[in-house]
Amino acid sequence: MRNQSQTSQSRGLSRRSLLLSAAASMAVAACDVPAIGPLSTGPAADPSQPVPVALMLPGGGGNEERETLARNLENAARLAVADLQGVEIDLRIYQTGGSAERAAAMAARAINDGAQIIVGPLFADSARAVGPVAAQAGVNVLSFSNNPDVAGGNVFLLGPMFEPTATRLLTYAASQNKGRVMILSEQNEAGEVGARSMRRAADRTGASIVASESYEFSQRGIVDSLPRISSAAQSSGAQSIFMTASSAGALPLLAELLPENGISPSSFQFMGLTRWDIPPATLQLSGLQGGWFALPDPTLTSQFESRYRAAYGSTPNAVAALAYDGIAAVGALASRGGNAPFSAASITQGSGFAGVTGVFRLRADGSNERGLAIAEIRDQRVNVLSPAPRSFAGGGS
Numbered sequence: 001m002r003n004q005s006q007t008s009q010s011r012g013l014s015r016r017s018l019l020l021s022a023a024a025s026m027a028v029a030a031c032d033v034p035a036i037g038p039l040s041t042g043p044a045a046d047p048s049q050p051v052p053v054a055l056m057l058p059g060g061g062g063n064e065e066r067e068t069l070a071r072n073l074e075n076a077a078r079l080a081v082a083d084l085q086g087v088e089i090d091l092r093i094y095q096t097g098g099s100a101e102r103a104a105a106m107a108a109r110a111i112n113d114g115a116q117i118i119v120g121p122l123f124a125d126s127a128r129a130v131g132p133v134a135a136q137a138g139v140n141v142l143s144f145s146n147n148p149d150v151a152g153g154n155v156f157l158l159g160p161m162f163e164p165t166a167t168r169l170l171t172y173a174a175s176q177n178k179g180r181v182m183i184l185s186e187q188n189e190a191g192e193v194g195a196r197s198m199r200r201a202a203d204r205t206g207a208s209i210v211a212s213e214s215y216e217f218s219q220r221g222i223v224d225s226l227p228r229i230s231s232a233a234q235s236s237g238a239q240s241i242f243m244t245a246s247s248a249g250a251l252p253l254l255a256e257l258l259p260e261n262g263i264s265p266s267s268f269q270f271m272g273l274t275r276w277d278i279p280p281a282t283l284q285l286s287g288l289q290g291g292w293f294a295l296p297d298p299t300l301t302s303q304f305e306s307r308y309r310a311a312y313g314s315t316p317n318a319v320a321a322l323a324y325d326g327i328a329a330v331g332a333l334a335s336r337g338g339n340a341p342f343s344a345a346s347i348t349q350g351s352g353f354a355g356v357t358g359v360f361r362l363r364a365d366g367s368n369e370r371g372l373a374i375a376e377i378r379d380q381r382v383n384v385l386s387p388a389p390r391s392f393a394g395g396g397s
């Protein structure tokens with residue numbers, strides 16, 4: 001640490017706040033879920049009839065936040081249904097209440113109702129519960145989760161995943177001669193999963209991990225770890241600092257304290273595994289100016305948000321686009337016909353799908369890859385440095 005007084009830091013803590021509990025409940029949930037069963041072939045479709053599709057949502061339990069998420073997901077799904085051409089979808093809604101037990105029961109009901117594929121649920125524990133129920137009937141699941149430990153067998157994830165994001169950022173960093181990277185992660189489940197994803201991604205890129213440091217997930221834990229973090233950054237020869245922190249967690253405090261302790265954006269390239277443009281107030285943090293992060297195609301995202309506002313009078317939550325993508329993929333598969341349009345082989349075809357925020361494809365291990373842009377925070381605004389590819393044939397270095 002540079003010669004900054006501990007007293008100054010203590011005064012600073014009294015006026016800073018971290019929404020640690022919010023971050024702890026974010027996207028990456030339970031990580032002890034085994035891969036599920038063999039790949040499903042899926043039921044045969046009757047081309048003369050609308051395709052029965054189950055949409056599993058987190059509403060119905062009385063929780064206001066989950067009810068809002070459910071409405072956003074359903075609204076986006078209905079936009080996607082309206083956009084389909086040459087195929088009809090019989091969209092059937094099943095509310096899980098955010099409960100794994102209820103999700104399993106709803107999956108059984110959906111299959112009994114004739115669902116040929118399940119889109120949702122959102123939460124990892126619900127996806128874990130739904131997977132085996134659907135597998136028994138040969139039905140595949142397109143979950144909104146991004147938890148890699150839920151993926152596998154008949155469960156395919158639509159949520160944005162850490163490892164492809166890390167791969168995109170590290171590949172770009174290496175191309176800009178900033179590929180000597182120090183990982184900075186929080187000591188909790190999300191941080192550990194993120195750090196592992198970074199290491200795996202580095203093996204496939206020209207970047208190298210030269211140091212890795214973590215901090216206890218608390219205000220005091222961050223302050224106490226700063227001397228060690230600063231020393232590692234300086235001694236390792238790192239060119240970039242790759243952070244797992246989110247805007248709802250440690251990121252605001254790190255953005256303030258790192259420059260005060262010898263880790264400045266003028267000396268190191270800051271990079272983030274999470275979206276640094278959500279909420280927009282994050283863009284105003286002085287310590288993140290010049291920082292890089294990955295995001296879906298901004299032009300397509302803006303178009304989707306405009307359409308959603310025109311239809312429903314409000315701005316969609318970021319997860320809403322996943323429901324559109326799920327229904328769009330189902331429609332594309334159904335339009336191709338065949339005896340098993342929703343088989344694992346069809347779902348994982350290499351060219352992928354055209355999503356509302358960009359291209360994406362699903363992998364045989366249940367994970368996904370999305371076409372992402374690289375953006376820089378410049379003058380408190382998002383500036384795209386490398387555009388998102390519009391296909392998986394190339395582009396987006």
